[in-house]
Amino acid sequence: MAACSTGGTGSRDEGAAATRDVAAAAPTPSPSADGDLRSAERVDPIELLKADPKIEERFKTDLKPCVADAYPVDASYGNLTNAPAPDVVVNVMTCGDAVGIGTYVYRRQSDKYENVFMAEDAAVYATIDRGELVVTKQVYAKGDPVAYPSGEDVITYRWSGNRFTQHDWVHNDYSRAVGDGEVVEPAPSEPPAN
Secondary structure: OOOOOOOOOHHHHOOOOOHHHHHHHOOOOOOOOOOOOOOOOOOOHHHHHHHOOOOOHHHHHHOOOOEOOEOOEEEEEEOOOOOOOOEEEEEEEOOOOOOEEEEEEEEEEOOEEEEEEEEOOOOEEEEEEOOEEEEEEEEOOOOOOOOOOOEEEEEEEEEEOOEEEEEEEEEEEOOOOOOOOOOOOOOOOOOOOO
């Protein structure tokens, strides 16, 4: 803290800050486009995945807890498809090193959730960013250890009509001066097809 007066002892002269002013300045949830506040009804992401007819049985069988009943699954809630209820993004990872192995987007339709997007690739993870779906895929050159990919593709999707369409693509090459010191140049990647 800094004091503006030269004749006092700085912030100690004024005492503690009034808590009512701080509480009044606290941010409030922002309304949706139609003016209503959206609440994120929590769903069980494991139930969503296991009930999803688009996901192969082999994947469902392999989906097991890492310890006790803790599955390697993240869930995010937000507005991606302009549905009346928040959409759910589910990321499935490996237990040992938390590398993404699948990402899924579920949209509430009537009384159930429908899979409207899926990417089942090694090292894939999706997030919600200002109403857009951002999918990050790690890129590995031959011989890259899991901890040190050669780069990443960041693909942004927008909801259009009744599906996601690609809006943007960015590729980042990582520095190869990591790990055991061996420098290997990655093969260039091509932009994903629309």
